[in-house]
Amino acid sequence: MAHKTVLRKPKGFIDVYKHKPGAEKDRTHYCPGCGHGILHKLIAEALEDFDIVDKTIVISPVGCSVFAYYYFHTGNLQVPHGRAPAVATSVSRANPDSVVISYQGDGDLAAIGGNNILQAANRGENMVVFFVNNAIYGMTGGQMAPTTLEGQITTTTPYGRNVKTDGYPLQMCEIINQLTAPVYVTRTSLHDMPNIRKTRAAVRKGIKNAMDKKGFSFIEVLSMCPSGWKMDSVPAQEWIKENMLPRFPLSTLRDISEDTPAVERPVPVMDPDEVKNILGYGALSDSNLTKNPDAAFEKVALRVAGFGGQGIMSAGIALANVGMEYGYNVSWLPSYGPEMRGGTANCSVKIQSETIGASECTEPNMLIAMNQPSLEKFEKIIVPGGALIYNTTLIDREPTRKDVKVYAVPITGIADDLGDTRVQSMVNVGAFAAVTGMFDPSEIESLMSSLFEGKPEKVVKLNEKAVRKGYEYVKENFS
Ligand SMILES: Cc1ncc(C[n+]2csc(CCOP(=O)(O)OP(=O)(O)O)c2C)c(N)n1
Ligand code: SF4
Ligand SMILES: [Mg+2]
Incomplete structure (x- = not known):
């Protein structure tokens, strides 16, 4: 079957990235081969296809995706490190008809924001969380993240992550899956086309859940960080396959969204005398x-x-x-x-x-x-x-x-x-x-x-x- 390549930006992206400093207003700031750009595109396409660009709010905290607001043609909030789920909670509760996306890295979500994500997941907040797991702090130059693999060399683990001193890689999907409230918990990867396609489906499912107010969806995406890993792009894809998949198996750990009714929260009552x-x-x-x-x-x-x-x-x-x-x-x-x-x-x-x-x-x-x-x-x-x-x-x-x-x-x-x-x-x-x-x-x-x-x-x-x-x-x- 012949494929037609359509070279155009999805409407989920701003046409010209005017907030981005410098002359290059037509490309992202991400390194070549970085997974963030691929995931951004999958999200932007879904927003266009579901016709929800105008009712979506993307919340990005600190990490390489800190500048997500340069790109998404949605409402955007750039928030302190690890705090996206807390801000997303208030945005989603105050604007129940909006589609709220929390977009977070592994340093952000699993380290400084570890408690924030657990509490939001436990409350079953109406949001979809994209958790970009690249096993490293990309933005700050490649330090150990909670998801860094055993033996992995980073600038702060030059002899390799040692579980005796640094603990084990945190498996966030498995942790979130221990909670009762989440409706959709899945782990996908961006290391090759079949898996990008599966990620595309997961992105759409998570966003659809948020549109239908199904509660909390958590999508972990294994993602390349060639710069942080000090590799070229193609070996970085291979590296995910060989090293990350054994520790972070790809699977849908939970999907109860079909059978879950839309979240209805009691209207807040504030009667001071009562x-x-x-x-x-x-x-x-x-x-x-x-x-x-x-x-x-x-x-x-x-x-x-x-x-x-x-x-x-x-x-x-x-x-x-x-x-x-x-x-x-x-x-x-x-x-x-x-x-x-x-x-x-x-x-x-x-x-x-x-x-x-x-x-x-x-x-x-x-x-x-x-x-x-x-x-x-x-x-x-x-x-x-x-x-x-x-x-x-x-x-x-x-x-x-x-x-x-x-x-x-x-x-x-x-x-x-x-x-x-x-x-x-x-x-x-x-x-x-x-x-x-x-x-x-x-x-x-x-x-x-x-x-x-x-x-x-x-x-x-x-x-x-x-x-x-x-x-x-x-x-x-x-x-
Ligand atoms: C309160 C606070 N602490 C630390 C930092 C420094 N900092 C910036 S990004 C980052 C880690 C980001 O890593 P990750 O969330 O994995 O995102 P990536 O860049 O890998 O996508 C850190 C520690 C900060 N900006 N604010
Ligand atoms: S440092 Fe890593 S995560 Fe950040 S833009 Fe570059 S490749 Fe992507
Ligand atoms: Mg990271």
């Missing part, structure tokens, strides 16, 4: 504290920054808790320096009526700077019109910003005068309340008894005093 009741936190909803309609910042995006040991994290947590007491949505995100005590630390706090998206405050409307390095680092990112409280006990230079409201407060000094430097975090709470109008002094007592519930009376009173002092200082000096 949750509090179930968890026995009913009392919290009885708070008699109400939002102050005159609050200056209805939407607080705050950074608290200073030395580790200065109560930076505690101040942030206390403020988030205050916000919660008043019925706001809150978030608190710590960022520690390399050391704890004595090093630098900061946290982001969001307090707002609306739902919170990202919890890091990259553009804070308020900064509490407890030491000079923090003032220098974060002063510049406050949004114009925002507020800056800085600790004059430890900072002797004036802030440079003229377009934010500045509150110079001897925070550490006020705490010292109360006999305990540790309460500087609560001095911050008081100063914050005076600046934002979130609460007034008449509410401090009930707020403190709620925040410090179960703590000795002496502690509650000292903290109450610190809040009051911080509040009064700002009101007396800046009204």
Whole structure:
């Protein structure tokens, strides 16, 4: 039978790879003889044939396929090393009608992302995973991967992988097949035409499963890495046959997709009052504290920054808790320096009526700077019109910003005068309340008894005093 060769790119690929740097916009960055290019083509053809280019999202983490987004004409996400299954989970759950592809190498999936893939597989997430097993870290120059063969020479196993020191090659299909949820688990190879054809069929089956919402499909593809293996292309194909197949036998370990109904997940319910009741936190909803309609910042995006040991994290947590007491949505995100005590630390706090998206405050409307390095680092990112409280006990230079409201407060000094430097975090709470109008002094007592519930009376009173002092200082000096 005569065969017709059609030289055209499948529509699953972008016509001209415009995101790829350099002049060669019509070819991939993969080495000659690399398996990634073949697998890409099988996927791109299937996307065209199933007419799902527009509803497919390809997620590629780190590895030689990191630039998959140069090529696929789909939605694309490039994500941190090993994390594609976690991101694919959220994409697939948020967009149940999309076709989600997680495309991962063996270093990525079986090493740094080992737990991610197991959890996604175990939950039966609706996605198809292409696991490119080339027995090596290709992108970084040929180090040992979890799937590197016994005796295989890599840059990190120059005497060959020794199971006594490096363990055995991980057989990911066999591991995934131990789980209950996956519907399709198969291993194919790209080392010759018959096997490329079988891979083509597996690619289509996995993608079809994702289209039909059948759950989790796992397709391991043995793939050539001539550069990492330091071989020419043809010997690399032979190398798979002779060395990889005995350790990674080709077979379909599971296929229950036909008999599996489409995954239907319960619609997420979030009724805060019901949750509090179930968890026995009913009392919290009885708070008699109400939002102050005159609050200056209805939407607080705050950074608290200073030395580790200065109560930076505690101040942030206390403020988030205050916000919660008043019925706001809150978030608190710590960022520690390399050391704890004595090093630098900061946290982001969001307090707002609306739902919170990202919890890091990259553009804070308020900064509490407890030491000079923090003032220098974060002063510049406050949004114009925002507020800056800085600790004059430890900072002797004036802030440079003229377009934010500045509150110079001897925070550490006020705490010292109360006999305990540790309460500087609560001095911050008081100063914050005076600046934002979130609460007034008449509410401090009930707020403190709620925040410090179960703590000795002496502690509650000292903290109450610190809040009051911080509040009064700002009101007396800046009204
Ligand atoms: C968090 C993190 N750790 C390590 C690296 C370095 N790194 C880049 S690619 C890679 C391994 C990729 O190997 P594999 O997943 O097998 O993909 P291949 O290149 O072989 O297709 C590593 C360790 C990184 N980029 N990020
Ligand atoms: S290093 Fe290996 S995996 Fe990476 S592009 Fe080259 S051949 Fe392919
Ligand atoms: Mg690899």
